[in-house]
Amino acid sequence: MSRIGVVTFPGSLDDADAARAVRLAGAEPVALWHGDHDLAGVDAIVLPGGFSYGDYLRCGAIARFAPIMTEVVAASERGVPVLGICNGFQILCESHLLPGALIRNDHRTFVCRDQVLAVENASTAWTTDFESGQHVTIPLKNGEGSFVADAQTIERLEGEGRVVFRYVGANPNGSVNAIAGITNERGNVVGLMPHPEHAVEELTGPSGGTDGLGLFTSALTALVS
Numbered sequence: 356m357s358r359i360g361v362v363t364f365p366g367s368l369d370d371a372d373a374a375r376a377v378r379l380a381g382a383e384p385v386a387l388w389h390g391d392h393d394l395a396g397v398d399a400i401v402l403p404g405g406f407s408y409g410d411y412l413r414c415g416a417i418a419r420f421a422p423i424m425t426e427v428v429a430a431s432e433r434g435v436p437v438l439g440i441c442n443g444f445q446i447l448c449e450s451h452l453l454p455g456a457l458i459r460n461d462h463r464t465f466v467c468r469d470q471v472l473a474v475e476n477a478s479t480a481w482t483t484d485f486e487s488g489q490h491v492t493i494p495l496k497n498g499e500g501s502f503v504a505d506a507q508t509i510e511r512l513e514g515e516g517r518v519v520f521r522y523v524g525a526n527p528n529g530s531v532n533a534i535a536g537i538t539n540e541r542g543n544v545v546g547l548m549p550h551p552e553h554a555v556e557e558l559t560g561p562s563g564g565t566d567g568l569g570l571f572t573s574a575l576t577a578l579v580s
């Protein structure tokens with residue numbers, strides 16, 4: 356059985372839900388601690404949502420220096436699938452595993468809602484179980500979800516098909532080009548602001564939806580292929 360590590364930082368909030376999503380997808384979740392110096396041989400890694408280090412300085416700016424991140428960066432360079440959800444996405448940007456940054460929502464308030472997204476790239480390690488152009492509903496909950504990058508970076512992301520998820524309907528936070536999630540050049544590292552781990556069970560998912568499960572099952576497909 357594939358083993359997917361879920362990293363807990365001080366202030367992580369959604370690590371338990373991410374581990375549950377991993378289990379529901381059919382893999383074994385492995386708890387990793389921010390102070391660890393090894394990845395316990397996991398096959399893929401999830402950086403979950405929350406408020407690592409209390410969001411001090413900037414969201415993800417301190418977590419980037421956690422000992423485990425040295426290992427996560429090295430693993431990503433070997434092609435290990437890495438998923439950053441919300442605060443995890445912020446940590447991936449701060450770590451320069453993904454370009455750009457997440458800043459305060461343009462309306463300056465926390466947003467918490469079920470959000471429709473378009474899957475724009477269904478060939479990353481975390482999205483092969485979706486169809487390109489498919490609409491999915493995933494909860495969005497953050498204060499600093501506005502994706503920004505310089506014009507050249509945006510042009511490159513768009514030109515290379517590295518926008519993985521885009522908000523559908525009103526832009527919830529002012530993200531450039533309504534970008535909700537992106538990937539690295541290799542397609543093994545994906546970050547997104549919405550929370551797929553909260554849309555994996557009919558009882559608790561948005562309108563009974565389980566659209567989020569596809570990210571976790573996609574990683575399993577990537578691991579066996």
Ligand SMILES: NC(=O)CC[C@H](N)C(=O)O
Pocket residue numbers: 403404405406407410414440441442443496497498499500
């Ligand atoms: N849900 C989250 O992971 C929150 C991320 C971050 N702390 C923010 O408010 O933007």
